[in-house]
Amino acid sequence: MRTLLALNWKMNKTPSEAAAWARQLKSELPGGAAELAIMAPAIDLPALAAELAGSPVAFGGQDVSAHASGAYTGETSAAMLADVGARYVVVGHSERRTYHGEVDAVVAAKARAALAQGVTPIVCVGEGLEIREQGRQVEFTLMQLRASLEDVHLERADQLVVAYEPVWAIGTGRTATAADAQELAAAIRGVLRELFPALADEIVVQYGGSVKPDNIREIVGQPDVNGALVGGASLEVASVVAMAQALL
Known part of the structure; x- marks a missing residue:
């Protein structure tokens, strides 16, 4: 099973900053590291495409339109992402769900749009603090997952990534324990076995939420956790290199 470290820059880095960051990463990244993918603002993608050409580091978008083309001002289509060389796109991130009102049906439509253009969706699911305190985290997350898929x-396992991101652990400094991550990742794997029985055991299931160099090894070391979706700790090259080294 491969390990995928997806770096979600969120709304950070101009194109020139992204290019400089990519150059530094290429010079410092250890050989044999986990697969890396930089999930960057759409405006940064051409710069990353130029800098990362010929390198093993992939890149992708942070969102995609559910529509193929048309009068949808401000949106980015899957064809546009594919044309610039994006391999991945995040769909259903909790910030999109919270700030932009994206419901599961929209997330599923975006995932289908990405797949139609050969772009792998990283489908995000996870519960808020209230759900966690009620002990309903598994029930809620699996319901969200089914609807989002x-x-x-x-046709292949590498066409989908699922990221479990407990909302209460994103950008808060609070991190789910490795056991928490494994509990949900195993439950997610169970649903994937129902939906994609021949592929489920090879589909990457990530954990996201305050992942850092000092906790990534324990979290990703769990049987059903195959990588991480990293936010704040992805902005500095030194932090990314430390995480990559921790996974060697």
Whole structure:
């Protein structure tokens, strides 16, 4: 099973800053590191494409339109992402769900749009603090997952990544324990076995939420956790290199 470290820059870095960051990463990244993918603002993607050409580091978008083209001002289509060389795109991130009102049906439509253009969606699911305190985290997350994968069809395991991101642990400094991450990752794997029985054991399931160099090894060392979706700790090259080294 491969390990995927997806770096979610969120709304940070101009194109020139992104290019400089990528150059520094290439010079410092240890050989044999986990697969890396930089999830960057759309405006940064051409700069990353130029800097990362020929390197093993992938890149992708932080969102994609559910529509193929048309009068949707401000949106980025999957064809646009594919054309610039994006391999991945994040869909259903908790910030999109919270700030932009994205419901599961929209997330599923975006995942299907990405797949239609050969871009792998990183489908994000996870519970808020209230749900966690009620002990309903598994029930809620699996319901969200099923709805976010409605009518999604796969031919290969590498066409989908699922990221479990407990909302209460994103950017708060609070981190789910390795046991918490494994509990949900195993439950997610169970649903994937129902939906994609021939592929489920090879689909990457990530954990996201205040991942740092000092905790990534324990979290990703769990049987059903195959990588991490990293936010704040992805902005500095030194932090990314430390995480990559921790996974060697």
